[in-house]
Amino acid sequence: MKKITLITLALAFNALALTPEAEKGKTAIAACMACHNAELSPALAPPFYGVQNKYKQAFSDKDMFVQAISDWAKNPSLEKSLMKRPVKKLGLMPAMPLPDEMLAQIGAYLYEEEFEPPCTHWANDLKNSTGSQAQGRGKEMGQGKGHGRGMGQGGNHDAMIRMKYNQLCK
Numbered sequence: 001m002k003k004i005t006l007i008t009l010a011l012a013f014n015a016l017a018l019t020p021e022a023e024k025g026k027t028a029i030a031a032c033m034a035c036h037n038a039e040l041s042p043a044l045a046p047p048f049y050g051v052q053n054k055y056k057q058a059f060s061d062k063d064m065f066v067q068a069i070s071d072w073a074k075n076p077s078l079e080k081s082l083m084k085r086p087v088k089k090l091g092l093m094p095a096m097p098l099p100d101e102m103l104a105q106i107g108a109y110l111y112e113e114e115f116e117p118p119c120t121h122w123a124n125d126l127k128n129s130t131g132s133q134a135q136g137r138g139k140e141m142g143q144g145k146g147h148g149r150g151m152g153q154g155g156n157h158d159a160m161i162r163m164k165y166n167q168l169c170k
């Protein structure tokens with residue numbers, strides 16, 4: 001009887017608290033925050049709020065998610081990238097070859113944390129959207145066929161950000 005109460009308590013608690021692994025990741029992720037700080041303007045990297053969303057869509061299983069984060073940090077590549085727009089705007093992330101144990105902790109933290117919506121980042125994004133679209137188009141023209149697609153994506157992206165901003169930040 002006691003045991004069951006304890007397990008129930010542990011489960012209820014678990015929904016709120018980070019696992020010890022993720023708790024360590026919360027400290028270790030300082031190594032990533034120089035760029036992934038959502039308050040930076042101009043942004044140097046996508047906020048982890050969006051990174052988590054993307055990676056959870058692709059890897060719903062926690063082990064796969066953690067593995068993907070770890071693989072990415074050791075060796076970022078265009079083929080592996082799930083965030084094409086940030087890559088285009090900011091360039092590919094440099095490798096962060098931290099020890100495996102640390103990357104697993106960071107991965108666990110990225111999976112478990114409930115990040116605040118990056119309202120400042122979104123607001124800046126919307127404020128700068130006209131300029132960045134023009135920039136994106138210029139770059140894409142250099143690569144060839146991307147002209148029309150770039151404009152369309154820019155528009156959809158802005159509309160999506162505006163919707164999220166209105167829903168979560170006002």
Ligand code: HEC
Binds near residue numbers: 083
């Ligand atoms: C020097 C700046 C910098 C640091 C430090 C940095 N990142 Fe990044 N990160 C970026 C940029 C820029 C992007 C967006 C471009 C890209 O995806 O390559 C990015 C994107 C990502 C993505 C999404 C990749 C994709 O395109 O699918 C993940 C995951 C990520 N970072 C994890 C980390 C982790 C974990 C750390 C710390 C171990 C870290 N980053 C440290 C700059 C940085």
